[in-house]
Amino acid sequence: MQPLDKITKKEVGKIKMIVFDVDGVLVKRGTKIKQVGNTTTLETKVIAPKQIEQIKALSEKGFLINISSGRGLYMLQEMFREILPFVSLTYESGSATWYRGKVHQHFNSYLYLEKIFPKLKKVKSKNIKGFEPKEFIITIHCVKKVPEIEKIVAQDKNLYTVWNGEAYDIGVKSKQTKSLGVQQVMKLFKLKKSEVLAIGDNYNDTEMLRMSGIPVSADKTRVKGKFYVPLRGKLLPADKLMGKILEMK
Numbered sequence: 001m002q003p004l005d006k007i008t009k010k011e012v013g014k015i016k017m018i019v020f021d022v023d024g025v026l027v028k029r030g031t032k033i034k035q036v037g038n039t040t041t042l043e044t045k046v047i048a049p050k051q052i053e054q055i056k057a058l059s060e061k062g063f064l065i066n067i068s069s070g071r072g073l074y075m076l077q078e079m080f081r082e083i084l085p086f087v088s089l090t091y092e093s094g095s096a097t098w099y100r101g102k103v104h105q106h107f108n109s110y111l112y113l114e115k116i117f118p119k120l121k122k123v124k125s126k127n128i129k130g131f132e133p134k135e136f137i138i139t140i141h142c143v144k145k146v147p148e149i150e151k152i153v154a155q156d157k158n159l160y161t162v163w164n165g166e167a168y169d170i171g172v173k174s175k176q177t178k179s180l181g182v183q184q185v186m187k188l189f190k191l192k193k194s195e196v197l198a199i200g201d202n203y204n205d206t207e208m209l210r211m212s213g214i215p216v217s218a219d220k221t222r223v224k225g226k227f228y229v230p231l232r233g234k235l236l237p238a239d240k241l242m243g244k245i246l247e248m249k
């Protein structure tokens with residue numbers, strides 16, 4: 001892996017779409033959630049004014065922008081309200097994409113997750129913080145890993161759990177993945193792999209980055225890329241990336 005500063009004008013010239021992971025890339029890592037009985041409290045992080053300007057500038061230069069996250073659509077719309085005209089939103093780990101008010105569902109997970117959901121709801125652990133509201137995948141926030149959750153999911157060979165340090169995402173293997181999401185978005189906009197740059201910071205971004213012509217890692221301890229930007233520092237990884245591309249284009 002090379003530092004992002006090594007990217008060439010020729011490489012930047014090929015890019016037609018930039019795919020952004022959200023947490024740890026466009027906003028700081030960490031989701032605040034609290035669940036007491038049927039009341040869920042969830043903090044909304046909003047994109048910073050500087051990133052809004054950068055995304056608008058990229059869009060004006062002709063780049064397509066795709067935001068790909070494990071979060072739900074309702075939440076992404078709130079986070080990115082100000083830039084909705086300029087982006088497509090791929091949500092719940094590649095399950096569907098919103099673009100200009102139209103939802104393209106990439107996979108139907110209903111029958112796969114129907115039976116496991118009540119089993120997971122029954123798990124009792126002081127380390128479980130709450131279930132994040134989702135439509136197509138299951139996300140359980142925990143203080144630390146809860147082996148009982150992993151055990152239940154492992155009984156179904158169709159399902160995966162991904163632990164990201166603050167929550168489990170549970171979905172259908174090789175179907176509800178950001179990698180499939182990015183492939184569907186490439187189809188939607190008729191793009192080739194070589195025309196896509198993707199940036200992500202976590203384990204669930206590995207395959208998505210592999211699907212892109214120019215993968216950029218925002219945390220080289222968790223995910224590999226052709227280039228990397230540091231996770232920590234004054235600027236968010238997306239800020240560094242957009243600054244670099246805007247300066248070269």
Ligand SMILES: [Mg+2]
Pocket residue numbers: 021022023024025200201202
């Ligand atoms: Mg992330």
